[in-house]
Structures are given as C-alpha cells and as structure tokens.
Amino acid sequence: MNPFRYMRVETVPEALAAMSGVALGEDVGTRPRLFAGGTNLLDLMKADVMHPVTLVDIGRLPLTQIERLPDGTLHLGAMARNADTAEHPLVREHLPMLRAAILAGASGQIRNMATNGGNLLQRTRCYYFYDSGVPCNKRAPGSGCPAAHGLARQHAILGANEHCIATHPSDMCVALAALGATVHVESVRGAREIPMTEFHRLPGDRPDIDTVLQPDELITHISVPPNPYAGHGTYLKARERASYAFALVSVAAALELYPDGMIRSARLALGGVAHKPWRDLEAEAMLAGKPATDQTFADVAAFVLRDARAWGGPALPEGTPGNAFKIPLTERAIVRALQMAAAGIVTNTGQDAFNANEGLGDGRNDGRHEEHHDVPDGAGDGSHPTIPPGEAP
Numbered sequence: 284m285n286p287f288r289y290m291r292v293e294t295v296p297e298a299l300a301a302m303s304g305v306a307l308g309e310d311v312g313t314r315p316r317l318f319a320g321g322t323n324l325l326d327l328m329k330a331d332v333m334h335p336v337t338l339v340d341i342g343r344l345p346l347t348q349i350e351r352l353p354d355g356t357l358h359l360g361a362m363a364r365n366a367d368t369a370e371h372p373l374v375r376e377h378l379p380m381l382r383a384a385i386l387a388g389a390s391g392q393i394r395n396m397a398t399n400g401g402n403l404l405q406r407t408r409c410y411y412f413y414d415s416g417v418p419c420n421k422r423a424p425g426s427g428c429p430a431a432h433g434l435a436r437q438h439a440i441l442g443a444n445e446h447c448i449a450t451h452p453s454d455m456c457v458a459l460a461a462l463g464a465t466v467h468v469e470s471v472r473g474a475r476e477i478p479m480t481e482f483h484r485l486p487g488d489r490p491d492i493d494t495v496l497q498p499d500e501l502i503t504h505i506s507v508p509p510n511p512y513a514g515h516g517t518y519l520k521a522r523e524r525a526s527y528a529f530a531l532v533s534v535a536a537a538l539e540l541y542p543d544g545m546i547r548s549a550r551l552a553l554g555g556v557a558h559k560p561w562r563d564l565e566a567e568a569m570l571a572g573k574p575a576t577d578q579t580f581a582d583v584a585a586f587v588l589r590d591a592r593a594w595g596g597p598a599l600p601e602g603t604p605g606n607a608f609k610i611p612l613t614e615r616a617i618v619r620a621l622q623m624a625a626a627g628i629v630t631n632t633g634q635d636a637f638n639a640n641e642g643l644g645d646g647r648n649d650g651r652h653e654e655h656h657d658v659p660d661g662a663g664d665g666s667h668p669t670i671p672p673g674e675a676p
C-alpha cells in the first residue's frame with residue numbers, strides 16, 4: 284500500500300490552485316494527480332505503476348455541460364460522463380460517429396463513471412507497462428522497451444520507435460481527432476486551446492509523456508466544430524472479442540458526398556495503431572474530388588500505411604507475438620470504414636450496429652442490428668496475454 288493524500292475540490296479555481304504548485308517536468312508517476320472517474324488511475328495505482336503523492340478529486344466540478352453554441356459548435360464538458368455524452372440528444376443528432384466511438388469502448392458500467400476529460404488522459408494498456416517487474420520506458424524511463432521484440436499484438440505500426448511502441452487506447456479520441464475537435468484547458472497561468480490532433484504525443488525519446496497537457500493544467504471542455512458528416516460518418520472497430528476489448532485497429536471515417544457520388548471532403552483517423560489517434564490529412568486530401576469507389580478507398584488505405592512497420596518478437600509454434608498482421612488488417616479496415624461511411628452506416632459495433640456486409644455492396648443497409656468483427660484468421664488464437672485490468676474507453 285502506497286500512502287497518498289486525498290483532497291476534494293468543489294470549484295475550478297480550487298482545482299487550479301491545488302495543482303499550481305506542481306513543478307513542470309516533475310516525474311509523471313509521483314506528482315499530484317487529478318482524479319475524476321478513476322477508471323484508469325486507480326488501476327494504475329493498484330498495479331504499482333503510478334504513485335501519486337496527492338489525489339485531487341475533481342468529481343464535483345461543475346464542468347458537465349453539453350450544449351450547442353450559436354455557431355453550431357458542440358461544447359462537451361470535461362466532467363460529463365462518457366455515457367451521458369453518448370446519449371445526449373445533441374450528440375445523437377450531430378455527432379453520431381462520436382457516439383458510436385464512445386459506445387464501442389469499455390462497458391456500460393465504466394462509461395457511467397468515465398469522464399470526457401479522463402478519457403483523453405487514459406494511459407496505454409501495454410502489457411509490460413502494467414507489470415512493474417519488467418522494464419518499460421514509459422513507466423521507468425531508460426529501462427528499455429521489451430514490447431519492441433516481445434508481445435506486440437496490441438501495439439503500434441505507425442509513428443513508433445524502439446523507445447516505445449505503445450498505442451493510445453481511446454476510441455472516443457479517434458472520433459474527436461477526425462472531427463477536428465479542440466481541447467480547452469486552464470491553469471493559474473491562463474487558458475489555452477489545443478487541437479485534438481496535437482494533444483497526444485508520439486513517443487520520440489520521452490515515451491513517459493503521453494500528452495502536451497502541462498501538469499498544472501485542467502481540461503475544462505472539448506469543442507467540436509460544426510461539420511457536414513452526420514449522415515456519412517463511421518466508427519469501425521476490430522477487436523479480439525465482441526465487446527469490452529481495446530481496438531486492434533479502429534477507423535473513424537467520414538465523407539461529404541456530392542449527389543453524383545463524388546467526394547467533396549473527407550475525414551480519416553485511426554485508433555489502435557499509434558501512440559496517438561492517427562489522423563492523415565494527406566489521405567483526406569487524396570479523397571477529395573475522387574469518386575467514392577472501392578478503388579479510391581484501396582488507394583487511400585495503401586497510402587495511409589506507406590510508413591507502417593511491424594514490431595514484436597519472432598514467430599513461435601503457436602503463432603506470432605508480433606503485430607505484422609495489423610498492417611493488412613488496418614488496410615482492410617480503412618477500406619471497409621470508407622465503404623460504410625459512403626453507405627451511411629454508423630458503426631460495426633455496439634447498440635447502433637448494422638450488418639456491415641449487408642450495407643457495402645449497394646449503398647443500402649437493412650437496419651438489422653448485428654455485430655461484425657473484422658479480425659483476421661489467427662488473431663483470436665489465445666496466444667496473447669490477458670488484457671490488463673481496467674478496460675476503459
């Protein structure tokens with residue numbers, strides 16, 4: 284049992300004051316931590332991974348608003364629960380892809396506790412990160428990355444290096460990246476806005492730092508600008524089992540279509556493949572002005588994976604612990620998600636699921652609520668270790 288101090292704050296100024304003494308650059312494992320839903324942090328404390336000296340409970344802060352601003356921007360309070368966000372009428376109407384992404388994550392019980400701000404700050408579920416008995420550059424900087432040559436089924440194929448190949452685990456953040464969301468933060472030094480695509484970091488040589496959020500900053504809300512994608516936005520998630528599992532790969536794809544089927548604009552972001560939600564602006568530009576055809580989608584998928592690299596150990600008799608399978612899986616998932624977006628199918632998973640196969644060929648869906656799982660042969664062979672505790676969105 285590691286002792287820690289607990290304090291509860293009721294207002295934003297109290298929270299900012301409580302965190303104002305945190306030194307920038309202070310060790311991420313031991314500094315004071317903001318605590319809201321607790322769906323990830325408490326697991327990390329119990330697993331001996333994080334040892335905050337102080338928990339600042341912000342669970343009562345009045346940051347739960349979900350509202351539409353006059354210009355059409357949706358304001359999502361940082362303390363709004365994931366479940367409340369997904370079910371809010373404004374989100375259902377204007378951001379169905381975001382709703383699908385939230386509902387694809389975790390379990391109903393966890394979504395009832397997890398907050399929007401906390402979702403952004405959840406940490407990787409790399410098996411080694413949770414095992415304090417082995418090296419891990421993210422947990423103990425400079426100790427090494429055993430995943431790079433070990434068990435890497437859940438790990439990155441884009442933007443990784445030998446220092447860390449972990450993936451960011453959120454579903455919600457992938458949709459937010461695709462939708463061009465902005466993260467709003469405050470500290471005693473003032474307020475600032477961070478584009479969602481710049482909020483999370485690639486590992487570089489400091490994989491212990493997940494985001495650009497400074498340790499004294501509080502996320503107050505997320506804003507999502509108006510967009511034309513409500514009718515043609517898809518969140519596709521491929522995972523090891525039907526529910527309550529992190530993405531092997533996920534795709535947030537959205538299309539704005541002309542009546543003749545040509546693409547006016549597009550959004551494309553990936554989850555489960557990098558240290559951050561992976562949005563590819565060049566691929567989006569490639570889609571604009573092209574017909575919404577399988578060939579267009581295949582060309583773009585290949586382009587997105589132009590720098591993909593597999594990691595992990597050598598093949599074993601019972602299968603490979605590496606993640607080479609994720610490259611073709613991701614390519615197929617991108618094509619499938621774009622096909623679904625063109626057909627107006629919101630997701631392949633969760634309570635809004637449609638049978639993807641029914642909707643791909645002719646642009647129609649029949650409204651049947653079936654789940655579809657795009658996991659390649661051998662992906663569910665049991666050769667991977669148990670996913671760490673605390674599955675969260």
Ligand code: SF4
Pocket residue numbers: 407409410411412418419420421422427428429430431438446447448449490
């Ligand atoms: Fe640690 Fe990252 Fe390597 Fe996992 S991938 S063992 S989190 S350094």
